[in-house]
Amino acid sequence: MKAIIDCNSFYCSCEILFRPDLMSKPVVVLSNNDGCIISRTDEAKKIGVGMAAPYYQNREVIEKNNVAVFSSNYNLYGDLSMRVMDTLRMSIGKQSVEVYSVDEAFLDLSMIPEDQLYDAAKQIKEITEQWTGIKVSIGVAPTKVLSKVANRLSKKDKQGTNGVMILSTPENIREALEKTEISDLWGVGRQYAAKLKNFGIENSWQLRNMPEEWCRKNLGGVVGLRLIKELKGIPCIPMKNPLQIKKMIATTRMFGKPVHELKDLKEAVATYTSRAAEKIRRQHSAAGLIEVFVVTNGFLNQKYEYNPQAKHTYFILPKATANTNELIEYALPLAEKLFRPNTKYLKAGVVLGALVPDHSIQSNLFATHAQNHLPSLMNAMDNINFSMRDDVVKYAATGMKRNWKMRQELRSKRYTTRWNELFEIQ
């Protein structure tokens, strides 16, 4: 059996942990740039705050109901996520935990006898909540897809299920699938949901009973086939090796306000390149490809309409590297190539791909002495920036003023990762 464990309204729960006065109150967390709502408590949901909806569209209901609003604080969420995952690894062994996202993990429970599953799941839940202060829900079933179904139902009815739901009998599974609308099924997005509804398929049980060949044809080939098999209780999506390294790493951001000068765009691209390079060094990778993209929104002086258009371009490196200055040298011409005067830019991003382990980079006999010492320079920079924080050491190309930086007007303190922002008790 497999389980998925999921933190309830994760970002909001992290904020409430340090603001106990907000417990059982409506709370929301905004995306970067304070653009969209990306986490909301049940109480906020109840009064009609939409998920993934623009902040400004919900402003009225938020202010009227005194909803607590936070900018996203990824330092805080990342640290608490690590605590949750560490707790799970301690509870059932690190080989049995697959971190799926910042607030979710799949657990392999195959070593637990069926009649003890409920108690085991309940215990994992209690330990996690006690050690981290974050509430969680658990769904247990024979396959990953079914465990997601179980988890969703346990969250919908927290009182009735105590946040734990086991789907082990055919009757249980049938009932759960009948209750799960097709658009709520893991693996069915907007496109497929619309398509399935056209065929008269409204819930997951109906999909389960379709012919497998039909699913292969209509739901993306083997992806669809796996989905229907998983619905029938046949595991097709294996647990992943916990030590897998990423295949691509990106840093992309909306600008605080639209950018229209090449100088600003280049600063941003250099900054994102530095961030992305730090990330690949952290997993001991080097990049063989760099891609830059920009999102424009029409012309300067034109009336504002949200109509984003993406453009991208890339460069294949002669030799994989993790050195920030080399990567910036490749990135800036790409930004210049994309730039058009008189254009409003909303967003830019840098993607590092074709990642290889850094020990496998071919060394170059003809490289200069200085080039051969770049890894130690990168190491030193990373160490300084990690211990001192806030980019104490950076490249000049990343700019000093950075007037394109995103807005984060309502961010809470980074209680667990900055000495000078510790939680205080009066």
Added chain:
DNA sequence: TCTGGGGTCCTAGGACCC
């Protein structure tokens, strides 16, 4: 005035190989 920031996997089709 205003709409996030990451990722994964799969397929089709073209270029090229023997």
Added chain:
DNA sequence: TCTGGGGTCCTAGGACCC
């Protein structure tokens, strides 16, 4: 007179996830 039947690798794009 006859003109095959496999492969691999790469890229772009589309779907999905949180």
